[in-house]
Amino acid sequence: MRILVITGTGTEVGKTVTTAAVAAAALAAGRSVAVLKAAQTGARPDEPGDAAEVARLAGAVTTAELARYPEPLAPGTAARRAGMAPVRPQDVAEAAAKLATDHDLVLVEGAGGLLVRFDPAGGTLADAAQLLRAPVLVVASAGLGTLNTTELTARELRGRRLDLLGVVIGSWPPSPDLASRCNLTDLPDVSAAPLLGALPAGAATLTPTDFRTHAPSWLAPRLHGTWDAEGFRGREGA
Secondary structure: OOEEEEEEOOOOOOHHHHHHHHHHHHHHOOOOEEEEEOOEEOOOOOOOOHHHHHHHHHOOOEEEEOOEEOOOOOHHHHHHHHOOOOOOHHHHHHHHHHHHOOOOEEEEEEEEEOOOOOOOOOOOHHHHHHHHOOOEEEEEOOOOOHHHHHHHHHHHHHHOOOOEEEEEEEEEOOOOOHHHHHHHHHHHHHHOOOEEEEEEOOHHHOOHHHHHHHHHHHEOHHHOOOOOHHHHHHHHOO
């Protein structure tokens, strides 16, 4: 796996911190890593964006950002309102392919969910993944409502004949409720893909040293980690 596309089931599900954890685990395994942010919204030119946050947490990664728009909106909408050129799926694919020539792993982080529009033609992260023929990692929330959005995302990926690598829970609560515990069993069922990790809530507030130390324990071996889904379900009483 040279390029991995990381999407979320929506906003604020832990996509950036999951990208950082995957990067940190890959670095710990001795791989060179690049992180490509397809479109950064809601940030001024002088502010650190998601790619910078990944680098802060994960360490020595190459970062790239294709476009930045000031308003916290879907990239296509933000570009239109700012009077700026949109990002196209072809732009994302070309940038990722170029980074892959010099790195063992390229992580392509989207904005929001899989079908958030990049441009007036309706281009999305899913289109970029198709151009790249790259697997997709879905970051989902832990609690009530996540089954529907995760299944919809998985169905769209299957309908496009894209490889859904698995699902990671972007923020696992310290005291999970019944729905969250049940979702440990149900998420793999509705997505027809393995559960590949669960990041603890507040992981991004750890020091970078602690984050890098613990990141492999939050992710399954497929993502260069040591996390075990069955053992985790047992510990959480699922």
